[in-house]
Amino acid sequence: MASKSAPRATYAEIAKTAGVSEATVSRVLNGDENVHPDRTKAVNAAVKKLGYKKHRAASALASGRTGLIAVVIDDDLSIFADPFWATVTSGISRVLMENELQTLLMVTPLESVDGPVAHYLMGGEVDGAIFFQLHKDALIKRLRKQNLPIVITGTPHSRSDFPFVDTDSFGGALAATKHLFSRGCKHVGIITGDIDTTAGAARLDGYSQAYRESGHVPSKKLIAAGDWSMESGRAAMARLLEKGEGIDGVFTSNDLMAVGAMAAIEEAGLRVPEDIKVIGFDDSVVAQTARPALTSVRQDIVALGEAAAELMIAQLRGEEVEPRILKSELVIRETA
Amino acid sequence: MASKSAPRATYAEIAKTAGVSEATVSRVLNGDENVHPDRTKAVNAAVKKLGYKKHRAASALASGRTGLIAVVIDDDLSIFADPFWATVTSGISRVLMENELQTLLMVTPLESVDGPVAHYLMGGEVDGAIFFQLHKDALIKRLRKQNLPIVITGTPHSRSDFPFVDTDSFGGALAATKHLFSRGCKHVGIITGDIDTTAGAARLDGYSQAYRESGHVPSKKLIAAGDWSMESGRAAMARLLEKGEGIDGVFTSNDLMAVGAMAAIEEAGLRVPEDIKVIGFDDSVVAQTARPALTSVRQDIVALGEAAAELMIAQLRGEEVEPRILKSELVIRETA
DNA sequence: CGATTGCGCGAAACCGCTTTCACGAAATCG
DNA sequence: CGATTTCGTGAAAGCGGTTTCGCGCAATCG
Secondary structure (H helix, E strand, O other): OOOOOOOOOOHHHHHHHHOOOHHHHHHHHOOOOOOOHHHHHHHHHHHHHHOOOOOHHHHHHHHOOOOEEEEEEEOOOOOOOOHHHHHHHHHHHHHHHHOOOEEEEEEEOOOOOOOHHHHHHHOOOOOEEEEEOOOOOHHHHHHHHOOOOEEEEOOOOOOOOOOEEEEOHHHHHHHHHHHHHHOOOOOEEEEEOOOOOHHHHHHHHHHHHHHHHHOOOOOHHHEEEOOOOHHHHHHHHHHHHHOOOOOOEEEEOOHHHHHHHHHHHHHOOOOOOOOOEEEEEEOOHHHHHOOOOOEEEEEOHHHHHHHHHHHHHHHHOOOOOOOEEEOEEEEOOOOO | OOOOOOOOOOHHHHHHHHOOOHHHHHHHHOOOOOOOHHHHHHHHHHHHHHOOOOOHHHHHHHHOOOOEEEEEEEOOOOOOOOHHHHHHHHHHHHHHHHOOOEEEEEEEOOOOOOOHHHHHHHOOOOOEEEEEOOOOOHHHHHHHHOOOOEEEEOOOOOOOOOOEEEEOHHHHHHHHHHHHHHOOOOOEEEEEOOOOOHHHHHHHHHHHHHHHHHOOOOOHHHEEEOOOOHHHHHHHHHHHHHOOOOOOEEEEOOHHHHHHHHHHHHHOOOOOOOOOEEEEEEOOHHHHHOOOOOEEEEEOHHHHHHHHHHHHHHHHOOOOOOOEEEOEEEEOOOOO
């Protein structure tokens, strides 16, 4: 459709104006060391003069490298209404661009191992894929077998050796719970996220660990299950209150549930933080807009994306990569 | 990097097993009508049998069509912490995928007309570009001149003939303000967004229009400027209260400012909605988590993305396109 | 000092698909 | 019924890079 107002320079022209062969142009443009400095200079000059920009498709066809990295979002729970993934993605995109790579966004149900997405990824259309979430990793295992570089954002279930990046959920939960104790709470409860997710489990573990370290005795009655939603937080808190354990502090596994919990507390005629202190997780907008403002565990989400991209780039370079766990940090506001 | 475990079928093989020429294979695969049904069938059979998948790069090189649509986000205000754009993007991605197109995400400051992004877009690397926001449209004008299909999400400033999609800000603000009147408010104020944005201006216009239609007399003292942030909403509301116009209702141009306004109202010892009713705009998570729950103007954000993608596809087909304005809807909760 | 090695470089094949061109056969025309 | 169109098709020339191969030359070796 687009007309070629500026008839795009090619290797042929560069080669001619630089007085070298196209092969040499290619070498220079791909950083081959074994080229005489003089020619290198000549080529670079020609490139600048002609405003040359490499043609991706041609390059991809010849080399097999597309310069494209897929970011795959299983469109069930994900991006809708959750700023988290968007933020991660922007971090990824930034880093990839700096490395001459483009971000191909695929928001789609992951379906079977041979849905269209799977074929696309296996068909060599991209140089690598970064996945969000991970309920089923059959597809990923398959891709791995094909040597497609993969990075997972979030901790995978199987302890396969997938390269992944994640926030330190355990540490964050540990710190949050300890903070509640240090503020004088005696009976600290937890509202968990979906325990089937690794993040949900890790946050519960952190909470338990804090109990163990504090010398306090934990009670199963102080543990209530949520599913990350605000409504589940409200319901879980209501249950916690009913049990009459004298709960005076609660760590909720995300901010949304914290807000729900605060509503339940208020409905019970109690006050935050005077009667019950609350700490969330994520430090999302919601934490900042809540009243009273919510104390929460912050994750550096952009950094998470950047780390994912860096892991991908390392793989592309053929380096061995280790999973990366990012530190979380407690942001103290009014609720605890 | 990825090894070819399955040595990818090519036209050559298909042509051979179907007993036709490669040219015919191409015709069939690109929907050329002028091919004998028998051959068409033969080719399709061969394709299925061999599990053939077209090689994008090769196709792009030969045809000049990349099958890639860029989604460009000016990384200043945008994606960070704002679920809005992410949601739009997921709508775009879904529709593009259904049409065999891929979404290339570019999160980056738009800088000058000849930054790297500009070059990328002008270099024929993509078949079209969808832009979010629009502070400066110099780049876009330039791209348009090159015949690159463009769609803008949000209303552009210049009344150039860019194809764009947007939510009916004016109508939403009108409905919200009228609703406040109908609930008995006599002195309805507005906290505007950045007036330099078309959305900010349109929402103010809708508010003014409601005043005109209602027969009430508007007062400049009831208009306070915000900048979309929660803090600006709080400050604006404080000013509104000071002016002592007996304000009893306020329409804020987005949810974040509404939450800020509610905080200010509470700090002034007044109550929502008993003393002052509040309506926001966007119906974001924040509206749902606020207490009392915020009445707000909902936009169908996914639909907005889908519309953008559809406009793009129409252009790719060479059709003439009209801007598309999507209806907004008042979601009534507790604050008004 | 003749023989071997290594380095820098150009010629040319190639990546896989698209598209122009021309040709033979079938359909339409005068 | 010969002449002109129309239609379906294959051969082949690209599209714009990358990469292998081998050559000529200078450096190194015996």
